[in-house]
Amino acid sequence: MKRVTKIEGNNDSKKKLRVAAYCRVSTASEEQRISLAAQKVHYENYIKANQEWELAGLYYDEGISGTKKENRDGLLSLIADCGKGKIDFIMTKSISRFCRNTTDCLELVRKLLEWNVCIEFEKENLNTGTMESEWMLSILSSLAESESVSISENEKWSIQKKFQNGTYIISYPPYGYKNVEGEMVIVLEQAEVVKGIFADTLAGKSPHAMAKELAEKGVPTKRGGTWTSGTILAILRNEKYTGDVMFQKTYTDSRFNRHINYGEQNQYLMQGHHEPIVSHEMFHQANEVVKQRGREKGNGTDTGKYQNRYGFSGRIQCGECGGKWKRRIHYKPSGSYVAWCCSQHIAAKQSCSMKYMTDEAVKAAFLTMMNKLIFAQQTVLRPLQKSLKGLDDKDRVLKIQDYERRLEKNREQRQVLTSLMAGGYLEPALFNKESNVLTREAEMLKQEKGNLIHAVKGNKARVDALEKLLRFTAKKKRVTEFDEEVFRAYVDKSVVLSRSEILFELKCGLNLKERLVD
Incomplete structure (x- = not known):
């Protein structure tokens, strides 16, 4: 006898939209890694909160520039998975996070649209699935491509103007000072340590001996680290303790790499910028002692072997x-x-x-x-x-x-x-x-x-x-x-x-x- 069994259909099994997120940070510092973690948590929570969405993956790149897509393994992996049909929709923070190169950006968007994959750029409030043309995306990605340069140049201009008119705020003053509403104010307890370092140098004590003594006394450094010969030498060479400030000791080139300024860029010396801890005379005398000690011992910079x-x-x-x-x-x-x-x-x-x-x-x-x-x-x-x-x-x-x-x-x-x-x-x-x-x-x-x-x-x-x-x-x-x-x-x-x-x-x-x- 033949038997037929009815299998009930499941009308509730509506296919969910498979949504992925792409994040990027441009440096591999610990702070940037935490920023990357913040982006990942944000997207994970945001995607999972939508009942009609399914998390298809979190893709990311860290410690690299966004100007060339070939350098980004996370982005390439995302595109590859889209090509395999694993993703329906992509979320990313902004066009500049996704791609700063106009050609690459348009090429990727076209390729993804061919696979019926859309992208939403949160900052620009732009969804490629609802665009009538590529005109807006082309303009926005062009702006993103030049964003870093324009921001950098304007920031440089602003900072140099502040250097010239003496309004630049030293946000993180050296040991011995603190920032109070944009002004460098002496921290008395730390200032006594600084005076002692200059006085001990003139008395013939070595940076190594001073660092050891301060560490043994339990005197905290600026950031709670360990006193070293290098820390002492940095204090002795810092002109800020005389009340003067030399602006633009370092500079950033067109590729956003930082360099010590050996004369490639203008420098600005502002005298009487703040209250001094030591006199100009003591500062110069102490630095002559340091230079003489360096001449006697070669370069006098290898302090690590004593630690x-x-x-x-x-x-x-x-x-x-x-x-x-x-x-x-x-x-x-x-x-x-x-x-x-x-x-x-x-x-x-x-x-x-x-x-x-x-x-x-x-x-x-x-x-x-x-x-x-x-x-x-x-x-x-x-x-x-x-x-x-x-x-x-x-x-x-x-x-x-x-x-x-x-x-x-x-x-x-x-x-x-x-x-x-x-x-x-x-x-x-x-x-x-x-x-x-x-x-x-x-x-x-x-x-x-x-x-x-x-x-x-x-x-x-x-x-x-x-x-x-x-x-x-x-x-x-x-x-x-x-x-x-x-x-x-x-x-x-x-x-x-x-x-x-x-x-x-x-x-x-x-x-x-x-x-x-x-």
């Missing part, structure tokens, strides 16, 4: 006073041994009571900690990895994107202002007033964006460090010998809590205590 001579150098901190620990040789009738001592205790025992510990004790404690991590990889490191990856950076990335939009609007406003000034439609006084307002707003936005980027970078750095540690522990059954490179790779710093206990602060964010046994 981090030992595995623990700069990575052991006193838990009592916060001072850095120094390596010393202790002598006994039975022989000598290496020890680490608090610099404050060495200078004055009454300022810190923490006594020395042996080099071997620290190494043994580190080996014990690493072997515990190898043993407890699944119970300690894996859960931490899951926790770190669970931290959602999407909200911060979207906020970064919002700041980028506001910065872009700020740049456009400054561009219009500069064009009006260049055309003679704006009085210099009004131009300077409005330009300064926009510049201060831009600096505020950059600061807020920078804070968010720092937070995102910090989480990413911990994740990367943890994954590196996991790879190391997965390959080892046990470590029996101390390796300086391994210590530097995974430990940010060590804090001596007592003569019997040390805390290792790992780069992945873990803080682990171990016993010290002499």
Whole structure:
């Protein structure tokens, strides 16, 4: 007996539009990578929010120029997938992000339209699927092709005018100063450090010795980094400490590459720009000392060989006073041994009571900690990895994107202002007033964006460090010998809590205590 089974049709299975997004940033810096991440999160959320759309992929290029399509693997991959019929619709931020070359832009758009693939350019509010002709796209892409050059030339003109009339604002003053409403104002505590550097130089102290002393005292640098000979020399050579400013020490060429200005471009010296920290006489005398020392030692610039001579150098901190620990040789009738001592205790025992510990004790404690991590990889490191990856950076990335939009609007406003000034439609006084307002707003936005980027970078750095540690522990059954490179790779710093206990602060964010046994 024949049997017929009815199969009900699904009327709800309407085919969704397969939508892809293309993003690009022109440099490979960490900040630009986060900007790229912001664009990707934006498009992912935007596409998934539309019930009639299906995410067909996020394509991107980073660290490259947008003038030639042949240089962009992400774009070429997108076009290839369109040719294979995997994509129906493309979203991108602007024509300049997609293609700055007019010929390439029109060629790609025509090819995509032949495959029934349309593109939406958000900034220009342009959808190639609804255009009656290519005329508008041709004009817009031509403008995009010359956008970088025109903006750059107008910015250069504006900046040079500010150089000439002395209204240029130094947004990031050197150590010893801060920016207060466009003015360079002395930071008293930092200024004392600067005066000390110049005075010590005239007294014969080397940059290496000064950097070491400042680091041991825990004096913070401008950006919270480490004092080095190079940092000291940069301070000694900076004319801003005399109250003068030399504008255009560097310049950007037609290909947007930055160079030191050795006379190729005009420079502008403005005297009495701000309050000095040292006199002109002291500045010149100190620089003569630096030059003489350089002549005596060749070029006198190779300071790297003095840094981090030992595995623990700069990575052991006193838990009592916060001072850095120094390596010393202790002598006994039975022989000598290496020890680490608090610099404050060495200078004055009454300022810190923490006594020395042996080099071997620290190494043994580190080996014990690493072997515990190898043993407890699944119970300690894996859960931490899951926790770190669970931290959602999407909200911060979207906020970064919002700041980028506001910065872009700020740049456009400054561009219009500069064009009006260049055309003679704006009085210099009004131009300077409005330009300064926009510049201060831009600096505020950059600061807020920078804070968010720092937070995102910090989480990413911990994740990367943890994954590196996991790879190391997965390959080892046990470590029996101390390796300086391994210590530097995974430990940010060590804090001596007592003569019997040390805390290792790992780069992945873990803080682990171990016993010290002499």
